Every structure is written in structure tokens, then in C-alpha cells.
Amino acid sequence: CGGVLTDPFGVITSPNFPSHYSNDVECTWIINAPEGYQINVNFTDFALEDNSNCNYDYLELFNGRSASSSSIGKFCGTVPPRGFTSQSNNARIVFFTDSGVSARGFNLSYTFSLKGSIYMGCYPDSGNRILAEYEHLSDSNSPAECSKNCSNYKFFGVESWKFCRCGNTLNYATQTLESECRNDCPGNRKVKCGADWRMNLYRHWGCPPGSYSVNCSKQCHCRVSSCDDVTGACGNGGCKDGWTGKACNESCPTGRYSVNCSKLCHCRLGPCDGVTGACGNGGCKDGWTGKACNESCRGDQYTCADGNCVEAVIRCDGRPQCEDGSDEVGCPKDCGPNLWQCRDLSCVPASMRCDGLSQCEDGTDELECRKACRSDEFTCRYGNCVQGRMRCDGIPQCEDRSDEEGCKDDPPVANAGVDITERYRPNLEITLNGSLSTDDKAIVRYVWSQLGADGALQEGPVIRVRGLRVGQYEFSLLVQDARGQTNTDRVRVNIVGCRGDQYTCADGNCVEAVMRCDGRPQCEDGSDEVGCQCGGVLTGPFGVITSPNYPSNYSSKIKCTWVINAPEGYWINVNFTDFALAVHTNCSYDYLELFHGPSTSSPSIGKYCGTVPPMGFTSQSNYSCIVFSRDSGVGARGFNLTYTFSVQGIIYMGCYQDSSNRILADYDYFSDSNSPSECSKTCSRYKFFGVELRRHCLCGNTLNSATPTLESECKLICPGDKSQICGAHWRTNLYRHWECLPGSYSANCSKLCHCRMGPCDVVTGACGNGGCKDGWKGKACNESCPLGSYSINCSKQCQCLVGPCDSVTGECGNGGCKDGWKGKACNESCPLGSYSLNCSKQCQCLMGPCDKVTGECGNGRCQDGWKGKACNETSEDTKQSPTIIWISTASGSGLLIVCVTTIACVCSRRKKRKRALEAVQSNELQSSKSPEGNYIEL
Numbered sequence: 001c002g003g004v005l006t007d008p009f010g011v012i013t014s015p016n017f018p019s020h021y022s023n024d025v026e027c028t029w030i031i032n033a034p035e036g037y038q039i040n041v042n043f044t045d046f047a048l049e050d051n052s053n054c055n056y057d058y059l060e061l062f063n064g065r066s067a068s069s070s071s072i073g074k075f076c077g078t079v080p081p082r083g084f085t086s087q088s089n090n091a092r093i094v095f096f097t098d099s100g101v102s103a104r105g106f107n108l109s110y111t112f113s114l115k116g117s118i119y120m121g122c123y124p125d126s127g128n129r130i131l132a133e134y135e136h137l138s139d140s141n142s143p144a145e146c147s148k149n150c151s152n153y154k155f156f157g158v159e160s161w162k163f164c165r166c167g168n169t170l171n172y173a174t175q176t177l178e179s180e181c182r183n184d185c186p187g188n189r190k191v192k193c194g195a196d197w198r199m200n201l202y203r204h205w206g207c208p209p210g211s212y213s214v215n216c217s218k219q220c221h222c223r224v225s226s227c228d229d230v231t232g233a234c235g236n237g238g239c240k241d242g243w244t245g246k247a248c249n250e251s252c253p254t255g256r257y258s259v260n261c262s263k264l265c266h267c268r269l270g271p272c273d274g275v276t277g278a279c280g281n282g283g284c285k286d287g288w289t290g291k292a293c294n295e296s297c298r299g300d301q302y303t304c305a306d307g308n309c310v311e312a313v314i315r316c317d318g319r320p321q322c323e324d325g326s327d328e329v330g331c332p333k334d335c336g337p338n339l340w341q342c343r344d345l346s347c348v349p350a351s352m353r354c355d356g357l358s359q360c361e362d363g364t365d366e367l368e369c370r371k372a373c374r375s376d377e378f379t380c381r382y383g384n385c386v387q388g389r390m391r392c393d394g395i396p397q398c399e400d401r402s403d404e405e406g407c408k409d410d411p412p413v414a415n416a417g418v419d420i421t422e423r424y425r426p427n428l429e430i431t432l433n434g435s436l437s438t439d440d441k442a443i444v445r446y447v448w449s450q451l452g453a454d455g456a457l458q459e460g461p462v463i464r465v466r467g468l469r470v471g472q473y474e475f476s477l478l479v480q481d482a483r484g485q486t487n488t489d490r491v492r493v494n495i496v497g498c499r500g501d502q503y504t505c506a507d508g509n510c511v512e513a514v515m516r517c518d519g520r521p522q523c524e525d526g527s528d529e530v531g532c533q534c535g536g537v538l539t540g541p542f543g544v545i546t547s548p549n550y551p552s553n554y555s556s557k558i559k560c561t562w563v564i565n566a567p568e569g570y571w572i573n574v575n576f577t578d579f580a581l582a583v584h585t586n587c588s589y590d591y592l593e594l595f596h597g598p599s600t601s602s603p604s605i606g607k608y609c610g611t612v613p614p615m616g617f618t619s620q621s622n623y624s625c626i627v628f629s630r631d632s633g634v635g636a637r638g639f640n641l642t643y644t645f646s647v648q649g650i651i652y653m654g655c656y657q658d659s660s661n662r663i664l665a666d667y668d669y670f671s672d673s674n675s676p677s678e679c680s681k682t683c684s685r686y687k688f689f690g691v692e693l694r695r696h697c698l699c700g701n702t703l704n705s706a707t708p709t710l711e712s713e714c715k716l717i718c719p720g721d722k723s724q725i726c727g728a729h730w731r732t733n734l735y736r737h738w739e740c741l742p743g744s745y746s747a748n749c750s751k752l753c754h755c756r757m758g759p760c761d762v763v764t765g766a767c768g769n770g771g772c773k774d775g776w777k778g779k780a781c782n783e784s785c786p787l788g789s790y791s792i793n794c795s796k797q798c799q800c801l802v803g804p805c806d807s808v809t810g811e812c813g814n815g816g817c818k819d820g821w822k823g824k825a826c827n828e829s830c831p832l833g834s835y836s837l838n839c840s841k842q843c844q845c846l847m848g849p850c851d852k853v854t855g856e857c858g859n860g861r862c863q864d865g866w867k868g869k870a871c872n873e874t875s876e877d878t879k880q881s882p883t884i885i886w887i888s889t890a891s892g893s894g895l896l897i898v899c900v901t902t903i904a905c906v907c908s909r910r911k912k913r914k915r916a917l918e919a920v921q922s923n924e925l926q927s928s929k930s931p932e933g934n935y936i937e938l
Contacts, residue, residue, distance in 0.1 A: 001027030001095065008033075008112045008191040009178055014095055014105025018045070021057075021105045025097045030065050033089040033112040034190045036144065040111045040119050041091065046080035047104040049097075052325070056100055056343075062092035080106075082233040082246070085113070100343050101362050109178050112191050113202065114143040120201040122181035122194070123157070124174060127672060130199060131157055131167035137668070138162055139660070140187035143202060150204070157201040159194035161186055161660070162668075173201075186660040196693055212247065221248040223259075242274025257292065262324060263306045266293040302327055318346030319361070340365060354383050375435075375461055378403050378442045388442025389482035412439035414489035416477040421494045424470045425508025430493055434477045435461040437489070445480040451490070470497040470504070503528055534560030534628065541566075541645045541723045542711065547628055547638025551578070554638045560628040563598055564619075566645040567723050569677075572619040573644045573652050574626075575711065579613035580637040589631045592639060598623035613639075615766045615779075618652065642711045644733075645724060647676045651736040651762055655714035656690070657707045658732045664690055664700035671695055673720035676735060683737075690734040692727035694719055706734075736762065745780065754781040775807030790825065799826045801837075820852030835870065844871040 001015050012029055014021045033039050041061070049057040054076035061072035063086055075081045095106075113119025123130055136149045141162045150156035150166035157165050161183050181200050185193035194200050212218050212232040220227035221243040222234035232247025239248035244261045252261035254270075257277040265272035269282025277292025284293035297309035304310060304322030314321050316331030318341065328345075335347035342348060342360030352359045354369035373385035380386060380398030390397045392407030415436040422428060434446050446461045451474040465475075473493040480486045498510035505511060505523030512522070521544070522528050534548050545562055547554045564572050574594070582590040587609035594605035596619055608614045628639075646652030656663055669682050674695045683689035683699035690698045694716045714733050718726035727733050745753050745765040753760035757770025765780025772781035777793045785794035790810040798805035799821040800812035810825025817826035822839045830839035830852040843850035844866040845857035855870030862871030 001025065002029055005029060005031045005110075006033075006190065008184075009110070009182070011107065011109050011179075012093065013107045017105040017107055019104070020102040021097055023097055023099045023102060025095070027095040029093040031086075031091045031093070031110055032065070033086075034188070035089060036115055037089050037112045037191065038115050038119075039086040039089070039091045040083070040113055041086075041093075041108055042083035042110075043080035043106065043108045045104070045107040046075070047078050048076040048106065049101045049103055050077040057097045057103070058095075059106060060094045060096075062094070063087045065090035065092055067092065067094070083228070083231060085119070085228075089115075100364070111178055111200075114147055117143070117147055117156075118203040120155075120173075120203055121175045122178050123199050123201045124176050124180075125159060125194075125197050125199045128171055129165065130171055130173065130201070131155055131165040132171060133168065134166040136164040136166075138164060138187070139662075141193055142185040142187035143191055143193075143200065145187055147202065147204070153204070155201065155203055157194070157199040158185065158192075159199040160196050160670075161193050163194075165199070170201075196695070218247065219249055240275075263292070264294055264308060305329075318342065355381070375446075376442070376444050388444045391442040391482050393482070410439075411485035411487050412443050412479045412481045413437060414477050414479045414487040416475065416489040416491035419492040419494070421496060423508055424468075424495050424497050424504065427466065428468060428495070428508070430465045430468060431462065432465060432475055432477075432491065432493075433462050434479065434489075437461070437477070437479045439479070439481045442482050443479050444482050445478075447478040447480075449476050449478075450474070451476055465493075468493065468495050470495050534558060535562055538562060538564045538643075539566075539723075541717070542643070542715070542725050544640065544642050544712075545626065546640045550638040550640055552637075553635040554630055556630060556633070556635060558628075558630045561600075562626045564624045564626070564643055565598070566619075566622040568622055569648050570622050570645045570723075571648050571652070572622070572624045573616070573646055573654075574619075574624065574641055575616035575643075575654075576613035576639065576641045577710075578637070578640040579608070580611050581609045581639065582634055582636050583610035589633055590636070591629055593627045593629075595625035595627070596620045597625060599625055600627060615761075615768065616764065618646070622648075644711055646735065647680060650676070650680055653688075653734040653736055654708045655711050655727070656732050656734045657705075657709050658690075658692060658727075658730045659705070661704055662698065663703055663705055663732055663734070664688055664698035665704055666701060667699035669697040669699070671697060671720070674726055675718040675721035675724050676726075676733065677724075678720050680735065680737070686737070688734065688736055690727070690732035691718065691724075692732040693729055694726045696727070698732065703734075751780065752782055773808075796825070797827060801826075818853075841870065842872055846871075 005012075010031075015025060015027070016022065031039050046059075048059065051057075054074045056076070058074050058076045059081070060074045061081065061084070062069040063072055064070065069090075069092060070087075072084055073081060091110075093108075111119060133153065134150065136146070138145060138149075139162060141158060141164055143158055146156050146158050146164035146166075149164050153166040154168045155166070155170060159165060176198070181192050181194045181198045183193050183195045185191050192200055209226040210219055210221070212220050212227050218232060220232045220234060221240045223238050223240050227234050227247060232249060234248045239245070239260055241258050242252050242261070244250050244252060252271070252274040255264055255266070255272070257263055257265055257272050257274050261274070263277060265277040265279060266285040266288040267279035267282055268285050270280065272279050272292060277294065279293050284290070288295065294306075295303070297303040300312050301309040302312045302315045302322075304324060305326035306322065306324045308322060310321040310327055315327050318328065318331075318335065320328045335341040338350055339347040340350045340353045343362050343364040346360060348359035348365055353365050358366050360366075369383065373379040376388045377385040378388050378391045378398075381400045381402040384398065386397035386403055391403050396404050415434060415438070417433045417436065420430060422430065432448060434448070437443055437446070445459065447459050448463050473495070474490055475493065476488055476490050478486055478488045498504045502510040502512060503523075505527045509523060511528055538545075543564070548558060548560070549555060566572050579592075581592065584590075587607050589609070591607050591609045592614070593600075593607045594614065594617065595602040596605055597603065602623070602625055603620075605617055606614060624643075626641075644652065662668070664686075666686060667683065669679070671678060671682075672695060674691060674697055676691055679689050679691050679697035679699075682697050686699040687701045688699070688703060692698060709731065714725050714727045714731045716726050716728050718724040725733055740759075740762045742759040743752055743754070745751055745760050745762045751765060753765045753767060754773045754776040755767035755770060756773050758768065760767050760780060765782060767781045772778070772793055774791050775785050775794070777783050777785065785807040787804045788797055788799075790796050790798055790805055790807045794807070796810060798810040798812060799818045801816050801818045803813065805812050805825060810827060812826045817823070817838060819836050820830050820839070822828050822830065830836075832849045833842055833844075835841055835843055835850055835852045835855040839852070841855060843855040843857065844863040846861040846863050848858055850857050850870060855872065857871050862868070865874055867873050
């Protein structure tokens with residue numbers, strides 16, 4: 001208990017409320033409002049131990065934060081203190097209890113309101129508007145700002161975060177609970193700005209003295225100052241003489257007058273004067289006298305302050321007899337020697353202390369006495385206990401002989417209680433109570449049994465039965481008295497389920513049977529979607545589909561087919577939250593197959609198994625078919641997917657978090673017929689739009705923030721289209737009007753993707769089944785291959801000498817390959833017997849290949865005739881022997897001889913040709929006349 005409270009709205013209760021508070025407790029709460037605000041406190045329940053001066057248990061209120069601040073009042077009893085408004089931005093509340101009697105306690109609520117204005121409370125609003133003269137929308141809305149905007153109006157109110165409304169009259173005013181105005185103001189988080197169709201209402205100017213309520217239409221009659229403008233409460237000064245009621249607007253009833261109508265008058269004709277009690281010309285009734293006809297007591301009577309009479313002998317006996325308690329005012333506090341004083345200072349005979357019957361009104365004469373006797377015992381008149389079987393046995397056991405009084409020889413009367421009807425729920429416990437059974441002798445035994453069941457349940461007057469299911473049961477109670485006489489009684493217990501057209505949830509609650517297995521949990525524990533026969537036709541705007549028994553392993557040999565049917569003009573958006581099926585190369589055993597249409601003959605989106613969830617997709621029509629098939633082999637956890645509907649022609653982006661900064665801030669429209677279709681039309685000139693909190697339609701060309709969240713957090717049905725979802729509190733169903741250019745996606749199309757086939761998803765960047773272009777990887781194919789990899793999904797490796805290889809072809813450029821590699825992409829290792837750059841060197845290892853970089857042979861042994869680190873050096877390579885010199889000289893001489901001989905041959909042949917030609921010419925001259933000689937032989 002206790003603490004410092006700074007929230008703009010709160011509830012304070014006594015410890016354990018509404019159960020009785022504990023003894024010896026002291027709690028102190030300090031409420032701190034922001035500067036410029038005051039605190040409004042109202043009580044909804046109040047019950048403390050009563051005392052004329054509130055000396056024992058009390059609640060004290062202070063106009064300030066410390067105990068030295070001015071006290072508003074000290075309260076106890078059962079009359080709630082009147083509501084009050086603090087004079088500053090602080091209030092102190094103290095709750096104190098002593099070690100005596102406790103009670104239910106108290107419950108109060110508080111709110112902050114702007115100083116200089118009067119806070120009227122939380123009021124429901126509607127399309128007709130409680131304040132209809134002026135409306136202002138502001139991202140910095142608060143009561144202080146709204147007060148300035150409405151400075152020329154009598155009333156103002158803040159509503160639904162950003163709305164400020166003004167007016168000089170209220171169209172209606174039906175106050176509701178403060179807790180319904182729960183939204184923080186965007187301009188001041190420490191105060192509240194209403195809620196959806198809920199307004200925090202204020203008044204600028206107070207009513208004239210003596211009036212209050214809406215438009216100051218009601219009158220009040222306060223003793224000190226004016227009444228509260230809103231409630232009419234008069235504060236601690238109370239009402240003027242002749243008036244009563246919370247607002248002091250009720251005149252005294254006939255026969256009463258004075259302060260709060262607390263005194264009686266006995267007029268012969270008509271009522272008395274409400275202020276003086278004077279009876280007018282009719283005079284007093286017989287037996288009464290005095291100006292107010294309130295004097296009538298005899299000499300042996302005491303006249304109460306209200307004029308009533310009580311016996312004088314009971315004056316100052318500690319127990320008020322006068323209605324106003326005046327017979328106990330000014331009395332001594334001690335009881336006489338033969339009396340016992342109760343905690344409330346009243347006196348009772350000492351002989352009645354701890355006799356089992358309370359004489360004190362507060363019951364304190366029976367406190368700290370011996371506890372009640374056991375069920376098998378008899379309670380004597382003086383309170384002591386004896387064995388029950390000795391009751392009425394002819395021998396007194398009690399000192400007062402009360403155990404032998406009123407004895408008869410009748411059998412006991414069994415009473416098993418009234419028939420019981422309970423609705424089934426888990427862990428249901430039924431209490432069977434036979435303690436009302438009676439006997440003129442003590443009942444010493446109670447035995448319960450269930451008819452139709454074997455054996456006794458248990459013994460005792462009260463038992464508890466668990467484990468009953470829906471059905472009718474009958475239980476029998478047998479009682480036995482001290483003399484062995486018995487009797488029985490029966491009680492029926494009827495455990496009912498839900499109606500025939502309802503389904504019983506595991507927690508015992510009922511939902512409509514038609515909603516069973518519809519893919520949308522209606523039971524709070526989700527049991528209406530557990531163990532469903534798999535498959536079905538789903539038409540709800542949002543749903544969840546899981547494999548049977550999910551998240552436990554699914555059963556064997558099953559096949560489920562779901563058909564999701566959206567209204568005409570809508571698409572279906574499917575996303576996976578969990579996926580774990582048995583894996584096989586072709587998904588031949590366990591698989592999930594998705595189709596673009598209402599049946600398995602529609603185009604297939606894909607067939608999936610393993611543990612990689614399928615990518616989310618949007619249907620091409622208002623139908624989608626989902627098939628789950630399972631063989632008899634090993635099972636797995638299964639899958640969980642969600643689906644939503646979206647309007648065709650627009651792109652559904654998902655459920656997104658919103659805040660006071662607004663994810664879409666260009667335009668905000670409020671509509672009682674809101675839906676994605678209507679919002680799309682309203683935002684037709686904007687790129688993005690979203691529906692939120694049922695009636696809000698938001699538009700914009702850019703997204704201020706874009707944090708997606710679970711689809712299940714957008715759960716409110718649209719008022720204009722019951723088949724659609726319209727967000728939730730600070731949750732927006734977000735849409736896009738136009739596609740991104742090919743190769744881009746995400747908010748504002750700001751990210752790039754590199755898909756092999758077609759454009760990527762404009763929201764997630766996913767490339768679908770075609771995968772990424774060569775040289776790219778990642779869900780959105782926007783991650784380039786890391787150094788040393790290339791090709792599809794960067795699945796191949798390259799070994800370039802300098803820099804990375806080409807991410808598509810793997811080519812290494814001018815640097816060539818690293819030692820030990822060759823090929824276009826430098827991804828072919830050197831063949832056996834070669835090594836170094838481009839595998840250009842040879843090695844002669846005795847066993848196995850050499851190292852493809854250094855040429856080392858591993859075991860260090862070369863083939864015969866070879867040596868060196870890479871076994872590529874012969875034995876003669878290291879010396880110049882005479883043989884080698886002789887061979888070199890001989891080879892050079894031989895080559896010279898061949899060259900000289902060749903030249904001599906060529907010269908000789910040319911000379912012969914020349915001589916032959918000369919001879920031929922000579923013959924031609926000698927035989928020129930002969931035709932046979934006309935030729936040349938070359």
C-alpha cells in the first residue's frame with residue numbers, strides 16, 4: 001500500500017479490497033500532477049469501521065503532498081466522502097487501521113485536469129458529436145492546447161489522441177467510466193486525450209452560485225460557497241437548513257427540518273418550516289409541544305437531539321438508542337464492575353462474555369474465546385465442549401447440565417443440501433454440505449457416497465468432489481447420532497455443457513458450433529481448433545492453418561485439403577510462421593502443396609518439405625488450395641501458416657506497428673464505413689494507405705517507419721466490410737497502390753533485388769522459385785557473392801591470384817590463377833605431375849602427386865634420375881664434364897661441315913644449268929630452219 005502516483009488516471013483501493021483489509025496498516029499515497037493541473041478524486045465504494053471521531057480506522061485526505069497540508073477531511077463508516085478537486089497539483093491520501101474490527105475498505109479513482117477549467121469527466125461521443133461547433137486536429141494535442149484553441153467557447157474536449165472539439169452547448173452528456181478515456185495525449189503523455197469515441201470533457205467557466213450540471217440547469221443549496229459545477233456536491237460545509245441530498249437540491253420530507261433534515265417535527269397540518277421547524281397555524285399534533293412541536297418526553301425519558309424520546313435508564317449505556325446517537329454523547333467511558341466493555345465502548349453483562357452469542361454489536365465480546373467445538377462434540381451453554389456421544393446419555397457432562405436438556409429418542413434428520421447445477425470446466429470442484437443436518441443429540445458421523453459408484457466417497461459434514469464431467473450425478477448422505485440412530489438424504493448434481501448448437505471449450509466456455517475448426521480460434525484457450533479433422537473451406541478474413549496435432553508431431557497416413565475462399569474482388573495473402581516436415585529429394589513422402597485456385601487442378605505454386613518455410617505468396621484469384629499429405633514413415637512438428645484477404649489491384653504489405661508519429665502522416669480520414677476498399681478510394685492519389693483501429697484510414701506517399709509485426713495483432717473487423725480486418729490499437733494493415741520498378745522493393749522501393757525470373761516481391765524482395773541471378777544470394781537476392789565465390793547462389797569457388805573473380809563467370813582477369821590452379825575460373829586443380837602457376841612445371845615424385853603450389857613430393861622421395869625439392873632436376877645438370885665439352889665441340893664441327901657442303905652443291909648445280917642453257921642457244925642458231933628443233937628443255 002502507498003506510493004507516489006504520477007499517471008494521469010488511476011485507481012486506489014485499500015489492501016485486499018473488496019475483501020476485508022488487515023489490521024495495523026498505515027498507507028500513504030501522494031498524487032503528483034504536472035504543473036498547471038489539478039487532481040479530481042471520486043469514490044466508488046467506502047466501508048470502514050465506524051466511530052464518531054474516526055479514531056480507529058480512517059481515511060484522511062490532504063490538499064497537498066505533506067501531512068502538514070490543509071486537511072480536506074477524516075472519514076470512516078459507510079458513507080463515501082464526496083468527490084473533491086485539489087487546490088494544487090498535489091494530493092495526499094492516508095489510510096490507517098488499528099488492531100480491532102476490519103471492513104471491506106474503499107475504492108477511489110483520480111484524474112488530472114487543467115487548472116482554470118473544470119473537468120467534467122469521460123463522456124461517450126458519436127457521429128452526432130457531443131461538441132459540434134469547432135474541430136481541430138493536432139499532433140501536439142493536449143487539454144492545455146485544446147483550451148487555447150477553444151478559448152472563445154464554454155466547453156472543450158480532447159478525443160482519440162489528436163482531436164480537439166469546442167462548443168457552447170452539449171448535444172448530450174452521458175458520463176461513462178474514467179478508464180474508458182485511456183489514450184495518452186501526443187502533446188503531453190502525462191494526461192489523457194480520450195479514446196475512440198470517448199472524450200475527456202472540460203468547461204471553461206463555472207456556473208453561477210447555486211447552479212450546476214450540463215448548461216448549469218440544476219440548482220443546489222450549499223451552506224458554504226457554491227456547489228461543484230459538475231456534480232452539485234456541496235463539499236464539507238454541507239447543505240443549508242431545510243435541504244438534503246448529494247447536491248443539496250432535495251427539500252426536507254414531511255416531518256423533518258434543520259441541517260440535512262436531521263430533526264423531527266410533529267405538525268398537525270402540512271410540513272413544518274424546513275429551516276426552523278415551525279408548524280404554522282395548524283399547531284402541533286396531540287402529545288407534542290414547542291415551537292417545532294418536537295418536545296414530548298416524560299420525566300423518565302431522555303430527549304434526543306432530534307426530538308425523539310428514549311428511556312432515561314439506557315442513557316450512557318454505551319449503545320446508542322437515539323437515531324442521532326445523542327444519548328451517548330458526553331457519557332463516561334468505563335463500564336461498571338459487573339459489565340464488560342465492547343470495543344465500541346458499549347457495555348454488556350460480564351456473564352455473557354464468551355457464551356457463544358455476540359452481545360456487542362461489533363462482536364468483540366466473543367473475540368479471543370475458545371474456538372467452536374468439533375463436529376463430533378457438543379457445545380455447552382457456557383461454551384465448553386464435551387464428547388458428542390455423551391449428549392443425552394442421562395449423565396450430565398456440562399457444568400450447566402445443558403447436554404441433557406431437550407433430549408428425545410428421535411433419529412437424526414439428514415440434510416444433504418439443495419440440488420446443484422454447474423457448467424463444466426476443467427478442475428471443476430463441487431462442494432457437498434451436510435452440516436445443516438439436525439438431531440436432538442449430537443451427530444457423530446457423516447458418510448457420503450455416490451449412487452451407482454462403488455464404496456464410500458469420504459466422511460465429514462462437508463466434502464469436495466472433483467473430476468465430474470458433463471452429466472447427472474446423485475449423492476447420498478448418511479448421518480448417525482450418539483445413540484447409533486441413522487438417517488439418509490440425497491442431493492443431485494447436474495453438470496451441464498453447452499447448448500446443442502454450441503461447442504464446449506476445454507476451459508468450459510461455450511462458442512458457436514459453426515465456428516469449430518474454422519481456422520480462427522474462438523475459445524480463449526484455442527481448444528476449438530485443436531484436433532480438428534484436417535481440411536475444410538475457410539471464408540474468414542483472417543485465419544490460421546496448422547498440421548494436425550501441431551506443434552506436436554503429426555499423425556501418419558493423412559491427407560488434408562483446405563480451400564480458402566475470399567469474396568469476389570479480393571486476393572489471399574499466405575505467410576508461414578513455422579515449417580518442419582520430413583525431408584526427401586522430391587518431397588515424395590510428406591509434403592505441403594500450394595495451388596493458385598480452388599482445386600488441385602489449378603496451377604501449382606510449389607511442393608514443399610524439409611525445414612525451410614515456403615516463401616509467402618499472394619493468390620492470383622479469390623481462391624487458394626492447400627494440400628498436406630503424410631505417408632506412414634517418420635513424422636515431424638508440421639507447419640503453421642496465416643492468411644489474410646486484400647483487395648485486388650492493390651498490394652497488401654502486412655500488419656505494421658504505428659505510433660504517434662504516424663507511419664502514414666499525409667492524410668488521416670475517419671469513417672464509420674471504413675474498409676480497405678473505401679480507404680483505397682479515399683487515398684487514390686497516394687502511393688500507400690492503411691486501415692487502423694477499425695475506423696481510421698491513413699494515406700501517404702512515404703512511410704515514416706515500417707516495422708512489421710504478427711498478422712494476429714491486426715484483428716479488428718472493418719465496420720464497412722465484415723470480411724476484412726482493419727488493424728487494431730497502434731496497428732495498421734498497410735497497402736501499396738503501385739508496383740515498384742523491376743529490380744526494386746521494400747518501403748519507398750528503396751532496395752534492389754536481382755531475380756533470375758521476373759521481378760521480386762515488392763514487400764519482401766523474395767524472388768520466388770526462380771531464385772537469384774548468378775553472382776547474387778540472400779532471400780531478396782541483394783547480397784553479392786563474397787570474395788572467392790561465384791555463380792548461382794555463390795555456390796562455386798574460384799582461386800584467383802589477384803583480386804576477386806567475376807561473380808557470374810568466375811573469370812580471374814589479368815592476374816591469372818593462384819599457384820596450383822588453372823582453367824577459366826581458376827577452379828581446376830593441377831593434374832598429377834604438375835604444379836605452380838597455371839600448372840606449368842613438372843614434378844617427378846616416386847609416390848603420389850606433388851604439392852600443386854610448391855611441387856614438394858610429400859614423402860621427400862623422387863623417381864630415379866631426379867632430385868631437388870620438386871624432383872625436377874637430373875644428376876648431370878649440376879657439373880661440366882670433358883665428355884659433355886667434347887660432345888658439344890663435335891656437334892658444332894659437324895654442323896659447320898653440313899653447311900659448307902650444302903653451299904658447294906648449290907653453287908655447282910647453278911654452274912651446270914648455266915652451261916646447259918648456253919648449249920641450247922647455240923643449237924637453235926644452227927638448225928633454225930628445221931621445225932623439230934624449235935623447243936627448249938628446261
